[in-house]
Amino acid sequence: MKAAVYRGVNRIEYEDVPVPEIGPDEILVRIAACGLCQSDIKKILYPLYEPPRIFGHEMAGVIERAGPDVQACRPGDRVAVMHHIPCLRCGCCLREDYSLCKMFKELTTTAGFIPSGGGFAQFIRVPGHIVRHGVIPIPGNVSFEEATFVEPVNCCLKAVRKAGVAAGDRVLVVGAGPMGLLFVQILKFLGAVPFVSEPLAARRDKALELGVEGTFDPSESRFAEALRDATGGLGPDLVLLAVPHLRACECAFSSARPGGKILFFAEFPEEVSIPVRPNLLYRSEITLLGSYSSSFKLQGLSADIVFNRRINVRALLSREFPLARLAEAVDLALHPAKDTLKIVIRPWPGWVQQLVCE
Ligand SMILES: [Zn+2]
């Protein structure tokens, strides 16, 4: 089969690799679509992980083969596959800190080499605990591309839950890329009042189209004042950092209201550190939070939101690339055109899906 293999910093090779062998409680999934995530781009551009690896984790496809012990699903099923499922019995899992579970991080889906998701390949092997808890059937009227959003929606939901967002909360989303715009829609779905700060005009317009309360250009001198005016004179209750830039951090620290929260959502390069004025925590009682990956508990809600179109993920789909052109897709995501939002990788060019109805 074909795979786009990470061979070192900013080196992706389109290669032939063996189709993974499956065990008795495992399945082999033919990947129809895999979303390109900001975290994949980080893993490709920074020396965070030892090569060779096959990344890609926002996956949807069809079950090709199932081992004899598999009960939950069968060949031919259209499925979204979670790449991370916790063990559900370690100390972290019992505290519902699922993303800190060792099994969650290490025992993931794979297309070969050190398990790393594997969605940027034509087939993946799904380990038994994920077959049992992380394979979600896709309704017949939902496309594979839409289904790739189940995982990122879960990550967003986990973050806003962690920040304790309540209806009516004013939330500033820093960065209106595909994740930021997903946050905007989820915040609205939860009854919160989202704003975005984003330097690209086309993305601010898109946020307005999706119902954001207000948009700000962080390069404008009146930015801080305009944001305070729009948020009751104090600033937002929560700032969600959806881009890994130092400027964005500064923006978050200077704009959260006294007593407000800042949540780090984007992954920064390992060597980055940020200076924090202790009095921001002490005198202004700002709470700093972080949220990594998805929550096992929010899987059902995430699937419901995407499959029943409670938010408009289709508005975020911008371009598809064949697997052979993954490097080009990464480059486009880094240097977005006016209309670039979510990019989806299609490992099988020409695979046309038949939907039950739109
Ligand atoms: Zn992702």
Ligand SMILES: [Zn+2]
């Ligand atoms: Zn665990």
